[in-house]
Amino acid sequence: MSDALPPNSGFRTTGRSRRGEPWVWLTAAGLAIGVIMALGLFLLILLKGTASFWPRPIDVMEVRVAEGATEKIAGFVTQESTRSEPDGTEHREIQVFRGNKDIRPEAFVFIDEANIASRSRPEDLMWVERMEYGPGIIEPVALETPEGRIEAADPSFHDKLDAVIERSEQAREEILDIERHQIGRISRELEKHERAERSGEKTAQELAGRRAELQASFEKLQAQSGAIHDKLKETKLVGRTVDGADVSYTSDVLVRTFMPNAAGFFDRLGEALSRAGAFLSEDPREANTEGGVFPAIFGTVVMTLAMSFFVTPFGVIAAIYLREYASQGLMVQFVRISVNNLAGVPSIVFGVFGLAFFVYTVGGTVDQWFFADKLPTPTYGTPGILWASLTLALLTLPVVIVATEEALAAVPRGVREAALACGASKWQTIQRVVLPASLPGILTGVILAMARGAGEVAPLMLVGVVKLAPSLPIDSIAPFVHPERKFMHLGFHIYDLGFQSPDAEAAKPIVYATALLLIVVVVTLNLSAILIRNKLKKRFAVSSF
């Protein structure tokens, strides 16, 4: 090839003949398009994902709605488009997010740019995130506490507000602890009693005393959480929307506030980071369209780890068998091709199999053997995280087998022969020489399998993923690990929010952020696999003769 010729050899003209040169450029364009597509997509997700955390300034627009009448709208522009009317005129339209869903149900409004009379950015506008109805945009007026009223103009207003929010956050955690853990414990015990009664182990009279006790402590706990609630309700943030409506938020609904128009760059950066932190660590709110994705991250991680826990030993054993123990004939060749092809079988087919085999066949049998007292309510005979990780383990098995086989095959023959010549048995050779040498290769396979598993959604829809799981698969309630539970998943979160959510438009920022998170996870896994592989190649390049 012309590449191989030394530069300025004088023969370059041959390599640079005009014939066919346009085609070369066409192939160059193909590669360029491919690379642009790949990088462009990453960039798009990166931009859109990070932008969803960035606090944007809020515009106040005076919009002419009718002859002489104007309406004040505060919000930020989310989309711009050009719409052509049937009469041939073109209108620039902007879509504005104005929040305050408690006042008007439509959080988004379309405005014809021609109708905007004035635009301004008053510094005293506040962005308030609440437990319900999404964000609110208000002009703060005062903070009403039992100790007194603090006007917004007061210099200590913001510090006080922050303290109130912090306190309400703590109180919410307390309430959650009472409701989820303590009351949960009581209801679990009651459930146990009910089962004991149904199976005839104990009579209702025997249980009556304990039941009354539980009932009493349940009422006490309820009163406790009610008291915390009531205390929170005593403190209020009072404000006014730009069109003059008075609003007041009790402190139990306040999540975070920010003054986007008054903030400088570093304030914004801090707010963005804090929002990102909340996104990663908080539970979702309001049908997943607000709040964080922590349960989805947790579910994805647990599912992926469980999957690699299953797939690694089986994949490695199968590969060792195929490469080291099975006699290399037509049969093994056939098996190898089949396993290879299994990697190309659509993931949904694995999901279908998982549903039929793991959930209904294995799970149904487990239920009959061990959880017969709970039937007909299924325990394991319903989709859950265990079945999901087993299904994905099967899906990624070919990846691990193929990678391990390649790694085993790459161990030079001489190394094995040396071990055998030293008197090592076959297993000793494998254990002490072959496996250590091929470990990076196996690791690559496992990481690739994890990357594939983490990004897979379609089979999960059949075997255990849900849009909102009430509890995590691992928690502080005995037996701590709950493999039968359904779980949330980042990938499914994207699908569900984008396509099943009642308010897809409002959920968009969170979907982009989730997509970014998922891609970061998958790309990191892939990159590390590629890095390991590249290192590996170099090592064997040295060790071969």
Add this chain to the structure above:
Amino acid sequence: MHPQPNAPDPKRFEVSRATLWFDRFMGWAIRFGGIGVIIAVFGIFYFIGKEVVPLFRAADVEPAGKLEAPAAATGVLGIDEWGELPFFYQAGGPVAFRPVAGGDGFELEVPGLEGAEVTATAYDPVHRRVALGLADGRVGSFLVEYARSHGDDAEVSAKVTPEPWFPLKSGAGPVTAVSYGDSGGGRIIVAKRGAGPDATTTVLRLAMKRGLIGAGKLTALGEVEITTELGAEPLILRASQNGSMVLAACANGEIDYFLANGAEVTKRQSFSPFDGEVPRQMDYLFGGVSIIVTGPGGEQEQWSLFRESEDAERMFGLTQTFPPLGDGDVLFAASQRNRTFLTGAGGHLSIRHSTSGKTRWEGEAEIAPAAAVLDGKGEHFLVVSASGEARRYSVEDPHPEAGWKAFFGKVWYEGGSGPVYQWQSTGGSDDFEPKLSLMPLIFGSLKGTAYALLFSVPVALLAAVFSAAFLPLSVKRIVKPTMEIMSSLPSVVLGFLAGLWLAPILETRVPSVMAMLIAVPASALVMGFAWCRLPIRFRNRFANGSEWMMVVPVLALAGWLGWQAGPLIESIFFVYQDPATGREIADFRLWWPQATGLSFEQRNSLVLGFMMGFAVIPVIFTIAEDALSNVPKSLTAASSALGANRWQVVWTVMLPVASSGIFSALMIGFGRAVGETMIMVMATGNTPVTEWNIFNGMRTLSANIAVELPEAPVGSTHYRTLFLGAVVLFLMTFVMNTVAEVLRQRLREKNKIV
């Protein structure tokens, strides 16, 4: 004695037992584990197959006991929905109940029938209503109502509830035929009085008048005599179960169809299925939209109501023919669940499914049956002979609507105007008939794949050629992993971007996309053409293999120009003319349906094809690049040495040598595209269309499974059909991948020899 220092200990060369034992143990453990894993992997086929197989089983009918019926009780035979307590009714007699479990039966008198002579009976299995016509010209009915106690030893009890009697005003003589239709509120009774040419036929309309208290009172609204409209004396009268129509099979062989609508009963159609011969039997199927008629020669046909064209009235037409029955009285019992029915003549019985036209089971009855009934669940049927012998049979036929033809052939569904491929698995009403043709889904998968490949194949192959033939190794080390990472992008992210980001953008810019599709590749060709005419000194400043970087600005410019040119192109070529006002609007979205008659949707194949590129391009690129890179250096070097320029080397040596590898890359790309689920679910409209229109969506096999399987009841026909879809998908990809793999291995061997 001390051992000599140099003499080797003989045990030194012996391997320790533990090592040997462990070696053997591990050897077996790995064999066992390895074979186990491989078996488990192949178990996938078995388990999916196991769910599919029952779809193709014929019905299984076993004798399930006998019972004694009252002698000569062949008038009306009915059964409760659990199939435990059948009843026998002979005109004028009591209603006799006989439990199938054995034991004594009991008899209940029909109240209010004392002294009256019953001259006509008819049975409606939906409401369990026995309609009666009396000699004095009255018509009426009684209901047989069953109740079942709860608990383990549930018992079925029965009672007989009479309904009011209505004297017919028109006609004279005894009622000789009667039929009852009931839609809940409105009801009709059709009755014939007298016999021969003087017989009169009347439709009596009834309604439940709601009182302030109580259940309401059944009152007669009016009578409509239809004698004159009939072609001849009616021999069989059938009111549909929903009380909306009357069919009369007349002595001249024609069947007249009357529609009961409000106070009017109008004749809509008259058809003659057997060329003037009188049908031996005529009954409705479940749903009351189709009838089964049996001709004098035993030929059995299904006639259904359907619209010939969209604006036509619903008329009866022949939709299915069945194998002929023998001589003798024709038995008929329709299932109350689906479109199966039990029929037979002369002791021969068969269970048939109307939509598929298939005979599910055939056999001889042990007795000469005179009447038959299917229980509510379709799990048992009962036949009774004229002498009072009754036989019960159990039927196991959970999937009567399934079959090769139903899944892969055209089927004429009830109400349709012809045989079609259709997928519609669930519907609103009880009598909804699932339409389970996989063809629209297979078509959808192929359509989605085709549009995906249309875009990805050129890009991927061009990129592979450049990367393998021209790209310096140091750059390739970065570019190739970049493309590979692209293949690991979760498809749910791609699908989300396709549906919520790209689709709204492209919706209004179709002409721009078209312009870009032409401008971008053209710009690369022009650039190449122009470049080689530049002075060599200038060109030499740029290293070979950096063309892909240099072409980027050109591509960007061309793309931008194409994008901007879109509205201009739209205003010249894609002008929609509003038919109402005649105003012209330059809008492709409106122009396309007007010009081609096809629909335009936001989530269409164009969006899908582009987004699928992200999933498919890396797959094809990687494999094709490997195949091209592995072309032996000796071949390309020889070609260069003989004076071929770099494109000639590619075109005449690399591509032909690597062709089978490239082909296998295409097949694996196909496999990836056909099985892709999330992009298909999110970027297409998921409507099972069967047209190649690029501006609408599709419903693919994979998306269909993902969307419907969580909702499908376990073990139902729908559930199993989705599994069949998975099998089809699996076979498509597995075959493709295997062929590709074999091709690749061959290529590897070939390259080794060179």
